Amino acid sequence: xxxxxxxxxxxxxxxxxxxxxxxxxxxWTGILQELLGGKAFIIEEGLNGRTTVFDDVFxxxxxxxxxxxxxxxxxSHRPLDIVIMMLGTNDMKSCFNKSxxxxxxxxxxxxxxxxxxxxxxxxxxxxxxxxxLGKMSDYAxxxxxxQEKIKNLAAEYKKVAEAKKVGxxxxxxxxSAGDVDGIHIDEGGHRILAExxxxxxxxxxxx
Numbered sequence: 110x111x112x113x114x115x116x117x118x119x120x121x122x123x124x125x126x127x128x129x130x131x132x133x134x135x136x137w138t139g140i141l142q143e144l145l146g147g148k149a150f151i152i153e154e155g156l157n158g159r160t161t162v163f164d165d166v167f168x169x170x171x172x173x174x175x176x177x178x179x180x181x182x183x184x185s186h187r188p189l190d191i192v193i194m195m196l197g198t199n200d201m202k203s204c205f206n207k208s209x210x211x212x213x214x215x216x217x218x219x220x221x222x223x224x225x226x227x228x229x230x231x232x233x234x235x236x237x238x239x240x241x242l243g244k245m246s247d248y249a250x251x252x253x254x255x256q257e258k259i260k261n262l263a264a265e266y267k268k269v270a271e272a273k274k275v276g277x278x279x280x281x282x283x284x285s286a287g288d289v290d291g292i293h294i295d296e297g298g299h300r301i302l303a304e305x306x307x308x309x310x311x312x313x314x315x316x
Contacts, residue, residue, distance in 0.1 A: 110149040112310075113186055113232070114138050115179065115219075116195040118293060119240060119302075120155030125289035135296055140303035145310070152186050160199045161215030167204065176218060180226045188230050192223055193306070195237040195280065197262055198292065201255035209258050213265035220273045235276035235313070237306070238263035240284045240298065245291030252292075278309045 114120055122136035133139040142151040158165060162176040172178070175196055183189065196219075200212040207215075216236060224231055242259050245252060263281040270277035283305050287295035294302065 110190045111152060111186065111188060112145075112149050112191045112193065113152045113154060113182070113189050114141075114193045114195070115154045115175070115182065116193075117155060117159040117199055117239075118157040119198070119286075120153065120195060121157055122155065122299070123157055123293045125287060125293040125295070131296065131299065135299055137294075137299040137302040137306070140300055141306055144303060144307040149190075149310075152189075154182055154186075158199055159196060160205075161196050161212065162218050163200055163205050163207065163215065165199070165202070165204070173199070176215075176222060179219060179222055183223060183226050187227065189227070189232040191233045191235060191310075193235045193237055194219055195239055197266070198239045198242075201258045201262075202251050203253040203255075204251070209261045209265045212258075212262060213269050216266055217269045217273065220269070220275055233276065233313075234273075235278060235309075236266050236270045237278045238266045238281040240286045240294050240302070241281050243286040243288045243291035246289075248290050248292050276309075276313060278306065280305065 122131040124131050138151050138153045158173045159175050160173060165173045197212050200207055200215060220234055223234055242256055263279045267277050284298055284301050286292050
């Protein structure tokens with residue numbers, strides 16, 4: 110079984126304390142691989158600053174828009190059994206000025222894109238709402254209004270999942286980003302996230 114994990118810096122494993130990357134055995138993807146053992150292979154596809162569908166004019170836009178890279182990613186890693194998408198944190202940046210509804214449409218677009226690309230061997234799709242934001246420091250000017258948006262994002266993603274008949278896990282209510290920068294989960298958070306997803310996948314595969 111091949112599981113693609115498509116996300117942003119919290120999937121990449123950004124370490125807020127060092128500015129570097131957590132080792133693979135600390136990242137939630139690596140821990141999830143360990144928990145699953147030989148039952149599945151985890152494919153990491155995390156990128157700092159990735160959005161669902163929005164171009165960030167302050168960064169290299171063509172590399173940050175999740176919609177632009179997703180088709181290539183899917184074709185490169187096929188065959189796939191499951192795609193887990195955990196995006197939305199960067200969509201809440203104030204420079205985009207997007208509502209929760211807009212962000213939900215971004216996620217909806219990615220679901221449609223997967224089904225459009227993988228017409229013959231479409232994987233199961235699971236939407237994961239991002240971790241709750243913590244107390245922000247340097248990132249605060251970039252995320253004005255995000256603390257309010259994150260409160261409603263999980264509910265919007267759940268609506269998308271129900272409408273599109275895909276899986277959904279509410280990570281927002283289970284896990285909060287660390288207080289070093291309020292955006293990125295810490296080492297303990299990666300462990301919690303992996304365990305929550307493992308439990309979800311175990312029940313998901315039995316359904």
